[in-house]
Amino acid sequence: MAVVPFPDPQNGKGSSERDESDGWSADDAEELESGKMSFLEHLDELRKRLIYSLASLVVGIAIACLFIERIYQFVMRPMQQMLPPGGFLIFTEGPEAFMLYVRIAIMAGLVIAAPLIMIQLWLFIAPALYRKERRFAVPFVVLASAGFIGGAAFSHYLVFPVMWRFFSGFSNEFVRFEPRVEPAFDLYIKMLVAMALVFQMPTIVLFLARFGLVTARMMMAYAKYAVLVIFIIAAVITPSQDMASQLIVAVPMTGLYIISIFVALIFGKKRRKEEATAD
Secondary structure, three states: OEEEEEOOOOOOOOOEEHHHOOOOOOHHHHHHOOOOOHHHHHHHHHHHHHHHHHHHHHHHHHHHOOOOOHHHHHHHHHHHOOOOOOOOOOOOOOOHHHHHHHOOOHHHHHHHHHHHHHHHHHHHHHOOOOHHHHHHHHHHHHHHHHHHHHHHHHHHHHHHHHHHHHHHHHOOOOOOOOOHHHHHHHHHHHHHHHHHHHHHHHHHHHHHHHHOOHHHHHHOOOOHHHHHHHHHHHHHHOOOHHHHHHHHHHHHHHHHHHHHHHHHHHOOOOHHHHHHHHO
């Protein structure tokens, strides 16, 4: 079994040894030495990636503006249709309706630009990884982009309609539900962002598993505690207190946790060690 020096963080020279079954090779040691970046270089790289991400967002917003009326109807029509018969969303300040168009364009632009922004995030992280770890660029971008877009779609088609129907259901002969458009859209955005972040669970587990911080066995052992935490999070992020809304959020999160177990099993560091030992 080949043995290579393990770099000492104090002087960059080999002070101890690790074998290849631990994932190290001579190329890794050389790459660690040659790939070091100063603090200012990190800041410059961060600035560059932020500029590219902002440019991607601007392009996404520009594309959204070309179809703004369709996107506006896509977002607003379900809200209006779940109001009592003859009901409308109202605005009481002049700029509210105009700013609604602007915010919808920004939101749609972010969804459109999500894959490009994830690529920029990966390019910022990649210099700190070894060559063999950079092969996971495609799984990272695909998982992160699919999670963001999937979470946004899940919120739009399921989570938000259920909550909105729950709130509008209190209309009766004495009170009528006529919400202002700004707080209604604020609730829509909050749920969309929350679900988009929740759906990043497999992507986060991919990274943690590659660095050996979590394993599939560990996640299965703590599954019952994870389900408890998931239901607590679902109760916190859903503004309505009805059980249906909380279940609609908690059940997909539990499914994502199960998917994350398989992600850890496929991409986990432990599996790579076992294969190297078997060889």
